[in-house]
Every structure is written in C-alpha cells, then in structure tokens.
Amino acid sequence: MPTMSDVARRAGVALSTVSYALNGTRPISAETRERIFAAMEELGYKPHALARGLASKRSRIIALLFPTPERGLGFTELEFVTSAANAARNCGYNLVLWSSEIHNPDEMRQLTQQGLVDGVIVMEVRLEDDRIRLLRELEFPFSMIGRCSDCDGIPHVDIDFHETVVEAVAYLMQLGHTRIGFLNQSQSTYTAGYGPAVRTQAAFEAVMQRAKLQGVSRFCRAAPKAGYEAFGALLAEHPDLTALVIMNERAVPGVMQAIADRGWSIPDDFSIVSVVSSAAAAEMMIPPLTAAEAMTAEMGRLGVELLVRQLEGQPQDESGVLLPCKLVVRGSAGPRRQTY
Amino acid sequence: MPTMSDVARRAGVALSTVSYALNGTRPISAETRERIFAAMEELGYKPHALARGLASKRSRIIALLFPTPERGLGFTELEFVTSAANAARNCGYNLVLWSSEIHNPDEMRQLTQQGLVDGVIVMEVRLEDDRIRLLRELEFPFSMIGRCSDCDGIPHVDIDFHETVVEAVAYLMQLGHTRIGFLNQSQSTYTAGYGPAVRTQAAFEAVMQRAKLQGVSRFCRAAPKAGYEAFGALLAEHPDLTALVIMNERAVPGVMQAIADRGWSIPDDFSIVSVVSSAAAAEMMIPPLTAAEAMTAEMGRLGVELLVRQLEGQPQDESGVLLPCKLVVRGSAGPRRQTY
DNA sequence: CTGTTAGCGCGTTCAT
DNA sequence: ATGAACGCGCTAACAG
Numbered sequence: 159m160p161t162m163s164d165v166a167r168r169a170g171v172a173l174s175t176v177s178y179a180l181n182g183t184r185p186i187s188a189e190t191r192e193r194i195f196a197a198m199e200e201l202g203y204k205p206h207a208l209a210r211g212l213a214s215k216r217s218r219i220i221a222l223l224f225p226t227p228e229r230g231l232g233f234t235e236l237e238f239v240t241s242a243a244n245a246a247r248n249c250g251y252n253l254v255l256w257s258s259e260i261h262n263p264d265e266m267r268q269l270t271q272q273g274l275v276d277g278v279i280v281m282e283v284r285l286e287d288d289r290i291r292l293l294r295e296l297e298f299p300f301s302m303i304g305r306c307s308d309c310d311g312i313p314h315v316d317i318d319f320h321e322t323v324v325e326a327v328a329y330l331m332q333l334g335h336t337r338i339g340f341l342n343q344s345q346s347t348y349t350a351g352y353g354p355a356v357r358t359q360a361a362f363e364a365v366m367q368r369a370k371l372q373g374v375s376r377f378c379r380a381a382p383k384a385g386y387e388a389f390g391a392l393l394a395e396h397p398d399l400t401a402l403v404i405m406n407e408r409a410v411p412g413v414m415q416a417i418a419d420r421g422w423s424i425p426d427d428f429s430i431v432s433v434v435s436s437a438a439a440a441e442m443m444i445p446p447l448t449a450a451e452a453m454t455a456e457m458g459r460l461g462v463e464l465l466v467r468q469l470e471g472q473p474q475d476e477s478g479v480l481l482p483c484k485l486v487v488r489g490s491a492g493p494r495r496q497t498y
Numbered sequence: 499m500p501t502m503s504d505v506a507r508r509a510g511v512a513l514s515t516v517s518y519a520l521n522g523t524r525p526i527s528a529e530t531r532e533r534i535f536a537a538m539e540e541l542g543y544k545p546h547a548l549a550r551g552l553a554s555k556r557s558r559i560i561a562l563l564f565p566t567p568e569r570g571l572g573f574t575e576l577e578f579v580t581s582a583a584n585a586a587r588n589c590g591y592n593l594v595l596w597s598s599e600i601h602n603p604d605e606m607r608q609l610t611q612q613g614l615v616d617g618v619i620v621m622e623v624r625l626e627d628d629r630i631r632l633l634r635e636l637e638f639p640f641s642m643i644g645r646c647s648d649c650d651g652i653p654h655v656d657i658d659f660h661e662t663v664v665e666a667v668a669y670l671m672q673l674g675h676t677r678i679g680f681l682n683q684s685q686s687t688y689t690a691g692y693g694p695a696v697r698t699q700a701a702f703e704a705v706m707q708r709a710k711l712q713g714v715s716r717f718c719r720a721a722p723k724a725g726y727e728a729f730g731a732l733l734a735e736h737p738d739l740t741a742l743v744i745m746n747e748r749a750v751p752g753v754m755q756a757i758a759d760r761g762w763s764i765p766d767d768f769s770i771v772s773v774v775s776s777a778a779a780a781e782m783m784i785p786p787l788t789a790a791e792a793m794t795a796e797m798g799r800l801g802v803e804l805l806v807r808q809l810e811g812q813p814q815d816e817s818g819v820l821l822p823c824k825l826v827v828r829g830s831a832g833p834r835r836q837t838y
Numbered sequence: 839c840t841g842t843t844a845g846c847g848c849g850t851t852c853a854t
Numbered sequence: 855a856t857g858a859a860c861g862c863g864c865t866a867a868c869a870g
Binding site: 173184 | 862863864865866
C-alpha cells in the first residue's frame with residue numbers, strides 16, 4: 159500500500175505538495191500537479207482515510223441513528239436508509255449505521271465522543287427526545303429526518319403531516335364523503351410523543367372541525383388483526399362512515415378484510431386512503447391503494463445534505479424542510495355510495 | 499476532549515501504561531489500573547477511534563455492500579441490514595453502508611484500499627460475481643450473505659434453497675396436490691445468475707422430477723401486474739394446476755387477484771406457498787400466506803460474525819452455513835379440492 | 839508556487 | 855510491572 163511519501167518521492171516533490179495537490183488547499187502549478195497525479199496513478203495510491211481524518215480532525219463519516227420502532231421497520235424506513243447512503247456517498251462521506259435499540263443517552267455519548275463521526279442524522283424523532291437534547295447539549299452536529307417540538311435552528315426534513323392529511327381528506331370530500339374516519343398508529347406510539355402519530359391526529363381533528371364535520375378516529379397497533387378489530391369497533395360506533403384515512407400500513411390488510419367480511423367492496427362501498435405510505439406497500443394490496451406517499455428518497459438525501467452543509471460551514475438557506483406526501487390515485491377510493 | 503496523555507498525567511503513570519491498561523495487552527498491577535480507570539472516568543475519556551485505527555492498522559469498521567437490485571429492496575433485505583448492524587455493534591465493530599449502484603470494480607477498489615474498513619460483507623451475490631473475484635484477488639477479508647458458484651473457503655451464510663423448496667413442495671403434496679407450479683423471479687434476474695432464482699428453479703425441477711410429477715414454472719417480474727399475467731399464462735397452459743410455489747413477494751398480490759377473478763378462493767380452490775418470504779409481507783396478504791420464511795436475523799448476524807472471526811484470526815469451524823427457510827403455516831394453502 | 843516540520847491520538851518495541 | 859520514544863499516514867501552519 160503506497161503512501162503519500164512514496165508518491166512524493168516518485169514525483170520528485172515534497173510530501174506536503176502531494177497533500178495540497180490532493181486537497182486543492184493551495185495553488186499548484188499545472189505541471190507539477192500533472193506529475194503528482196501521474197505518480198499516484200502509477201503507484202495505485204489511495205489516500206488513507208483514517209490518517210487523513212486524524213490529521214484533519216474530520217473523519218468524513220456520518221452516522222445514521224435508526225432505532226427499531228415498536229411497529230417494525232417498513233419500506234419507508236428502508237428507503238430513508240438507502241437514499242441516505244447514496245447521498246452520503248455523493249457528498250464524499252461514509253455512512254455508518256447506528257441502530258440504537260432504544261433512546262439511550264450513554265450509547266450516544268460513546269458515539270459522539272470517540273471521534274469516529276463528524277455528525278449524525280437522527281431518525282424516528284419524538285416530540286420530546288432525549289437524544290436530541292443530548293446532542294444539543296454536546297453541541298454535536300446533527301440533522302433530523304423528522305422533528306421534535308422545539309426544533310428552532312436544527313436542520314431537519316420531515317413530512318408535512320398537516321398538509322398531507324388536508325389533501326387526503328379533501329380528496330375524499332371531493333368524492334362526496336362526509337363521514338370520514340382516521341386510523342392512527344398505536345396508542346403507545348402516540349403517548350410516547352412520536353411525531354407522525356401526534357401530528358396527523360391533530361391535523362385530522364383540525365381539518366374535520368374546520369369542515370364542520372365529525373371526525374372519528376382510533377389508534378391501532380401495527381398488525382392486520384388490530385386493523386380488523388379497529389375497523390369493527392369504529393363502524394359499530396359510527397355506522398355511517400363511508401371512508402377511512404389510514405396511517406398504518408401494517409393494519410391495512412385487516413381493515414380490508416373487515417370491509418370484505420361485511421360484504422362490502424372497495425371502493426364501491428367504502429373508500430380508503432392510506433397516508434404516509436410507501437408505494438411498494440400500496441401496490442401490494444388488492445385493490446391497490448390510493449395513497450399519500452412520502453417522498454422518501456428526497457428526505458433521505460436532504461437529511462444528509464443538511465448535515466453535510468452544516469459540517470462544511472456552508473450557509474443554511476433554511477433549517478427546516480417540510481415535504482407533503484404525494485397523493486397517488488389508485489383503486490381504493492371512489493365516490494360515496496348513494497344510499498338514497 | 500481529553501486524550502490518553504491527559505489520563506496518564508492524572509493517574510500519574512506513563513501514556514503507554516494507559517494504553518496497556520485499556521487493551522489488556524500486558525499485565526498491569528491492580529492498583530495502578532484502578533487509578534487509571536478512575537482517571538478515565540473523571541475526565542470522561544473515550545479512546546479516539548481514528549487514532550487507534552491508524553496506529554493499530556485495524557479500524558474496527560466493516561462495510562456492508564448492498565446493491566439496489568432490480569426487483570427493489572424488500573423486508574428481507576431490510577432485516578439483513580438491521581441485524582447486521584446490531585451484530586456488528588455487539589462484536590465491537592462499526593458498520594458502514596456501501597450501497598454500490600451496480601457491481602462496480604472501481605468503487606470496490608476504492609473502498610478496500612482507503613484503509614477505512616477491515617473487511618466487507620457482500621449481499622446479493624451472483625453465481626459469477628465480479629465483486630467476489632476482485633475481493634479474492636485483492637485478498638481482502640470478506641464474507642457473503644448469499645453465495646457464488648465456487649465459494650470454497652469463503653465464509654458465507656445463505657438460504658438452503660433446495661431444502662426450502664423440498665419442504666414447500668412436500669407440504670403441498672401432503673395436502674394432496676400433484677399439479678404444482680412454481681413462480682420464480684424475473685427472467686433477467688435468472689439470466690444474470692442471481693443465486694436464489696437459479697437455485698430454487700433447479701431445486702423445483704429436481705424435486706418434481708424425483709416425485710415423477712410434471713413441474714411447470716415461470717419467471718415473473720416483481721410486480722403485481724406481472725404476477726397477474728403470469729398466473730393467467732400458467733393456467734392457460736396447465737389448467738389442472740391446484741397449487742403454486744412463489745418466490746416473488748411483489749408478484750403475490752397479482753396472483754391472488756387473478757385467482758379471485760377466476761371466481762376461486764384461497765385456499766379452498768387454489769393453494770399458494772410463498773417461499774423465501776418475509777413474515778411481514780406474508781401477514782399483509784388476505785388470507786395471510788403460508789410461507790417459508792428466511793431466518794433473516796440469524797443470517798445477518800452470521801454474516802458479520804463470520805467476517806469478524808476471520809478478522810480476529812479465530813478458527814473457522816465451517817466456512818459455509820446454509821439455513822433452510824422455516825415453513826409457517828397460515829391461510830393460503832389447503833387440501834386439494836376434490837373435483838371428482 | 840514549493841519545502842520543512844510539528845503534530846493528530848494512540849499502539850508497540852525497546853529499555854529498565 | 856512500568857516508561858520513553860518512535861511511527862502509523864496525513865494536514866496545516868510556518869518559512870521561504
């Protein structure tokens with residue numbers, strides 16, 4: 159494995175000149191640069207990442223903090239990870255996966271203090287999140303995919319849950335629905351202050367109220383069975399429901415089964431819009447779901463770009479980005495059945 | 499950020515003594531060790547990962563090479579990633595994600611020569627895989643989740659596709675089915691020499707032949723629509739089919755739709771067994787799928803453990819591990835309909 | 839525009 | 855059982 163001094167010797171220059179040529183940190187005459195790069199080529203030289211990091215105090219490694227949530231990882235999270243990995247590579251960074259089992263302050267301290275990573279991207283952020291508090295306190299660079307309640311000045315990208323719910327409900331209303339329900343994630347997720355659960359709930363209530371409609375909603379664990387039961391309960395209380403907004407991919411099959419068991423068909427007798435869903439999951443249902451899909455690729459990319467910008471001291475045009483989901487019309491929502 | 503010499507000074511010992519105490523590389527009197535660890539504690543000292551790596555020539559970082567396959571990433575891949583991340587952490591390693599867009603030798607060279615990672619875990623291995631060839635040639639430590647055709651001496655963990663198919667078919671036969679079809683992944687995946695596609699195909703043909711039954715099979719892109727069409731084509735040619743083994747999660751909904759459109763119901767009129775499937779996907783179908791599920795958590799863990807063992811020069815009891823899928827009976831396969 | 843040199847924080851071989 | 859000193863490969867002053 160050739161080192162920089164090998165290259166320097168072969169090119170007949172000082173070691174530092176090679177360094178400067180490599181980093182462009184200082185002007186080098188075209189001619190010597192030629193020689194240097196030629197030498198690197200001939201020797202098959204690759205800069206040593208660790209040595210570079212040690213000397214420059216910048217590892218060019220960032221970490222993705224991704225806990226394993228109660229509801230299980232889904233396509234959406236997977237896409238965050240892959241797009242973040244690609245984005246990091248494009249920015250010249252390496253991405254390490256830090257799968258913290260829970261919100262553990264000690265592990266975070268370890269991570270940030272061992273000098274391995276320049277910054278971290280936090281996923282699955284709660285409204286009140288110890289990890290965020292700790293990172294701020296340590297003044298450790300980070301960005302969030304998601305957001306906490308007080309996120310002033312913290313670079314983040316998150317779904318615009320309000321807008322997403324507004325659009326989903328508007329779409330259903332436009333189809334004539336007025337009795338619309340909302341199926342959220344689990345009660346415990348909500349209680350834990352998990353952003354998506356809290357924000358969509360609030361948004362749904364707000365939008366229904368503004369429309370002077372009664373909005374009924376329910377929590378539901380991330381499992382088909384739970385979806386089945388939740389739907390039954392919801393309809394027992396509100397038999398006039400004709401449509402449901404669901405933010406719970408794993409519960410959807412149960413809901414659909416419950417609908418079928420009533421002898422109804424989708425979307426003729428009942429409409430469903432899945433929100434904050436992945437295209438993959440939506441397309442796996444029969445009929446395929448009309449869904450508000452998160453722009454996962456953009457979000458993953460932005461998560462790392464916001465962090466990198468911060469690390470490189472570039473101007474932050476804006477610290478927070480909110481992206482509404484994109485409504486993709488498929489086959490699970492239709493005009494309200496005319497019952498009279 | 500305190501360094502080792504800070505600790506040494508505070509403990510009243512030499513810097514090297516701190517190092518030895520930390521690594522246990524050499525006997526230290528209990529008393530001075532006490533002092534040293536106390537000093538570390540008081541100062542909040544954490545060893546600097548890069549410096550340690552530079553000096554020891556071992557970064558304690560490994561990479562997970564995970565390409566984005568044509569068929570899209572699924573739950574199975576996601577679980578490999580998360581379990582690998584956890585396993586790495588348990589072994590005291592960091593896991594970097596290297597999402598190579600394609601099988602690119604240059605990027606691999608870059609990765610391996612920049613001294614950042616001690617070894618790599620390769621996913622989505624093809625029978626003939628340039629990445630594997632390159633790694634061998636560079637004598638760079640690696641392990642595989644999956645395997646290539648000549649994998650003598652290369653640590654790997656893979657699904658026992660043969661056994662998996664044998665069990666799935668046996669299960670169907672036991673239910674009385676004799677006309678059994680197989681729905682594989684796409685033709686192009688097969689042609690590219692992607693292990694799972696090739697090995698299950700061979701296994702299916704072998705097992706059917708051994709049972710003196712006609713085995714009909716078909717390739718299918720990873721999309722519901724493709725599944726729908728493939729099922730139609732399969733039944734047009736072989737109207738007597740009563741059961742199908744499918745290794746194509748994303749095509750399943752289409753197949754089920756096609757079955758429903760014939761007025762058939764699952765499993766009364768037609769049986770399905772999904773192989774090399776994830777529990778998550780199986781449970782999302784209606785009815786939930788009887789499926790042979792890959793032991794993803796074990797595989798991810800073994801992938802890193804095999805690599806780490808190699809890196810630490812530990813004895814390899816066996817270089818290759820083959821894990822059959824676990825058949826989980828749910829609701830998509832039943833006794834053959836009695837037509838006479 | 840280029841060269842010289844002092845670290846970055848730690849592992850490890852010598853001595854003692 | 856402990857210390858001193860060198861080097862890992864590179865960056866970034868400082869000095870021309």
